[in-house]
Amino acid sequence: MSTRLESASPATASPATARALRQLRRHGGLVALLVLVLVNIAITPNFLQLQTLFVNISQVATIAIVAIGMTLVIATGGIDLSVGAVMALAGALAPLIFLSPFGVAYPALGLVAAFTLPLLAAMACGLFNGFMVSVLRVQPIIATLILFISGRGIAQVLTNGNLQTFSNPSFSYLGTGRILGLPFQGWLALALAGLVYWLVTRTLFGRYLLAIGGNERAARLSGVPVRRVKFGAYVICAGLAGIAGLIVVAINSASDAGRNGNLMELDAIAAAVVGGALLQGGRAPIFGAVLGAVIIQLVKYTLLANGVEDEVALIAKAFIIVVAVYLQAGRRE
Amino acid sequence: MTTPLLQMTGIDKAFAGVAALTSASLTIEPGEIHAVIGQNGAGKSTLIKILTGVYRRDAGLIMFAGKPSTISSPREAQDSGISTIYQELTLVPLRSVTENVTLGYEPRIWGGIIDWPRAHARTREILARFGIEIDVRAPLGSYSTAIQQLVAIARAVSLDARLVIMDEPTSSLDDREVEVLFGVVRGLKASGVSVLYVSHFLDELFRICDSVTVMRDGRTVARKAIAETTKLELIADMLGRDIDEIRADGMTELGGGQRDRSGEVLLEAKAAATDRRLHRLDLIVHRGEIVGLAGLLGSGRTEAARAVFGLDRLQKGSVSFKGQAPSDPASAIAAGIGYLTEDRKAEGIVPEMSVRENVTLAVLPKLSRGGRIERGRERALVEAFIKSLGIKTANMDQPIRELSGGNQQKALLARWLATEPELLILDEPTRGVDVGAKLEIQAIIRDYVARGFGVLLISSEFEELVEGADRITVMQDGYSVTELQNPGITENALVKAIAHHHRGQAPA
Known part of the structure; x- marks a missing residue:
């Protein structure tokens, strides 16, 4: 009696279908964006108004800025859950500084300090994350969970849990200014994306970042300073989160440590993944992350503008992530 | 004549079109x-995984206990009486000994609740059979590796195993623990259980085994009674050499060794030891010289390379490269050492990156100014290497994973040549590449040495060592035991040096 086993022949799709699928995977983000815009034109009242564009740009800028940093961290094979808390911390510090006796006495200096000190604090958070991950070798998800929990707590302690309102036109320019008629933070997000894109594609740091995510052992054996590069990724990510935190405070002319950047880590991760970042690392599509942020924002807006409840909007966001991850799984083969 | 317990015949298995087993038995x-x-790569573990239902065979017949086997999963293997003790223990260290022994087969009352008193009693009884008396309520992880291994075996036996498969069971045990393990194995035999024993330590075979199957290149090349064979004969079978040739030991073939050996000392290791199974390494490499590092699997060749490259910290002795001791890969590279690793996939290529990015990874600091990569110089450098090494790629921006093994290896060789190292460590540089690429790679190495640099060549291919190396340092069990000089090394002399007992163990 023979027990020869026949091997199951894998189901093969027709070449045309396969090619269409590949194209969809490569340009999935743009297709999704196009579909979203068309759907909105069809169903959302007043979608083709300038005001709609302004609202969306000012909302998407913070997601995009954080997602750019998140993309760098994800490219090393890590993740940063603390970005939302870092936003809250940076955002809480700024008004504290320019409302302080020093800031009132020297408005110009106070303004400069209100930009730089929060950013330095944010980057210190990044140093902490980088230290946990690359020196103590803690799993990134656990390492950044520490600041995810405590960062917002620190911010709330600093402000006694109060909403801090202020009126400082110079500072508010960050969130309400216009260049060529479009919101300042939109331009800022684009400029930052360009800068980080240059960093990734043209510098030693960027090449090392991708090598570490692609094959950390091989990178180390090739003399790549793995620790320093990981530090760099977490510090840049936290710094960008700090900028986003300042923008949110500037938009509202108020700092609410409890809400600033709340759930931002999820939006940023979603945007990065939709944009084509691989969670196991090795890829850093910066403008993909910007596109991902736009898609996430448009979905939110679409649901909101059509009266869908927030809770349902969350489900829709989850669905987008599932689709993006599925398409990626195929792309990896 | 009794019916064999297990009979596997004509087993074929291919992975992605590459034959791993050809009519193995x-x-x-x-x-x-x-x-x-x-x-390595002879097909031992593939054969075992087919037996235990991890892989499906492409062809062949398996008879177990007189019946055709239909095992298609490890669980089914266990249920039909085949238990596997893996190299890496697959038990649950944080749970109690009892839980580990009875896991999945707990005695129950009323259908659902575990009967702990009975479970503990049964575990104690099972362990007592092996002369082990421990607290079965303590977490398994609180005992030594040997005890854990014995518990794994006890578990296997408690499941009424008729065949116990042991994969490198002694690799993590000390001498005393090995004795205990052997006692248990003999106990199994006495109770009628068969044991399939996989080991790289040939001495153990002569102490514990009754018979042996030798595999080479996916085929079964010999089945012998241990009492009727010798260690030399087994090595000859494993390597596919003629035993008489090895015995004759004629020193006739002329090998390398024509190179000028007056070069200064480039690398010197004195009694170097790491805590990664390198016990004592003495090694010298001069400029303009290829020094071979030979030995069986697990003899410490790769560990020697890691120590030289500063990957593993030295516990004893010294390594000196041009008077310095590299403390990590980055400093080794800066000092002028390149290390082409054995495992191309895990430690060599960055698969998602292009050929260009892979080639320049180690030399990048020299190609950049103020942190910015000078792309023109990068492209020119890669272009030159693609030409001179004949790397077959559509263009330099093609992802390296799309290249053939041989071309990936050439690209990695280019990665190290680009750093212009004075010492190049090559660990199995031609493994898994086709013959054409192999000859090309060997030619590249020759040219490189001719320019006055040194090469440390690790290879399992005796031909490559005998013909290529000026001197060969032979390693055994983490010790460098002897050195052969070219011209005059023959493959048989090398095989003999590798097989010979240098450290006063009992002769086989």
Whole structure:
């Protein structure tokens, strides 16, 4: 009696279908964006108004800025859950500084300090994350969970849990200014994306970042300073989160440590993944992350503008992530 | 004549079109301790995984206990009486000994609740059979590796195993623990259980096994009774050499060694030891010289390379490269050492990156100014290497994973040549590449040495070492035991040096 086993022949799709699928995977983000815009034109009242564009740009800028940093961290094979808390911390510090006796006495200096000190604090958070991950070798998800929990707590302690309102036109320019008629933070997000894109594609740091995510052992054996590069990724990510935190405070002319950047880590991760970042690392599509942020924002807006409840909007966001991850799984083969 | 307990015949298995097993066979008698040996990639573990239902065979017949086997999963293997003790223990260290022994087969009352008193009693009784008396309520992880291994075996036996598969069971045990393990194995045999024993340590075979199957290149090349064979004969079978040739030991073939050996000392290791199974390494490499590092699997060749490259910290002794001791890969590279690793996938290529990015990874600091990569110089450098090494790629921006193994290897060789190292460590540089690429790679190495640099060549291919190296340092069990000089090394002399006992163990 023979027990020869026949091997199951894998189901093969027709070449045309396969090619269409590949194209969809490569340009999935743009297709999704196009579909979203068309759907909105069809169903959302007043979608083709300038005001709609302004609202969306000012909302998407913070997601995009954080997602750019998140993309760098994800490219090393890590993740940063603390970005939302870092936003809250940076955002809480700024008004504290320019409302302080020093800031009132020297408005110009106070303004400069209100930009730089929060950013330095944010980057210190990044140093902490980088230290946990690359020196103590803690799993990134656990390492950044520490600041995810405590960062917002620190911010709330600093402000006694109060909403801090202020009126400082110079500072508010960050969130309400216009260049060529479009919101300042939109331009800022684009400029930052360009800068980080240059960093990734043209510098030693960027090449090392991708090598570490692609094959950390091989990178180390090739003399790549793995620790320093990981530090760099977490510090840049936290710094960008700090900028986003300042923008949110500037938009509202108020700092609410409890809400600033709340759930931002999820939006940023979603945007990065939709944009084509691989969670196991090795890829850093910066403008993909910007596109991902736009898609996430448009979905939110679409649901909101059509009266869908927030809770349902969350489900829709989850669905987008599932689709993006599925398409990626195929792309990896 | 008794019916064999296990009879595997004509087993074929291919992975992605590459044959891993070709008409392999394995026969084990009841109550027999049977060894399976072979070099890396000979097909031992593939054969075992087919037996235990991890892989499906492409062709062939398996008879177990007189019936055709239909095992298609490890659980089914266990249920039909085949238990596997893996190299890495697959038990649950944080749970109690009892839980580990009875896991999945707990005695129950009323259908659902575990009967703990009975479970503990049964575990104690099972362990007592092996002369182990421990607290069965303590977490398994609180005991030594040896005890854990014995518990794994006890578990296997408690499941009424008729065949116990042991994969490198002694690799993590000390001498005393090995004795205890051997006692248990003999106990199994006495109770009629068969044991399939996989080990790289040939000495153990002569102490514990009844018979042996030798595999080479996916085929079964010999099945012998241990009492009727010798260690030399087994090595000859494993390596595919003629035993008489090895015995004759004629020093006739002229090898390398024509190179000028007056070059200064480039690398010197004195009694170097790491805590990664390198016990004592003495090694010298001069400029303009290829020094071979030979030895069986697990003899410490790769560990020696890691120590030289500063990857593993030295516990004893010294390594000096041009008077310095590299403390990590980055400093080794800066000092002028390149290290082409053995495992191309895990430690070599960055698969998602392009050929260009892979080639320049180690030399990048020299190609950049103020942190910015000078792309023109990068492209020119890569272009030159693609031409001079004949790397077959559509263009330099093609992802390296799309290249053939041989071309990936050439690209990695280019990665190290680009750093202009004075010492190049090559660990199995031609493994898994086709013949054409192999000859090209060897030619590249020759040219490189001719320019006055040194090469440390690790290879399992005796031909490559004998013909290529000026001197060969032979390693055994983490010690460098002897050195051969070219011209005058023959493959047989090398095989003999590798097989010979240098450290006063009992002769086989």
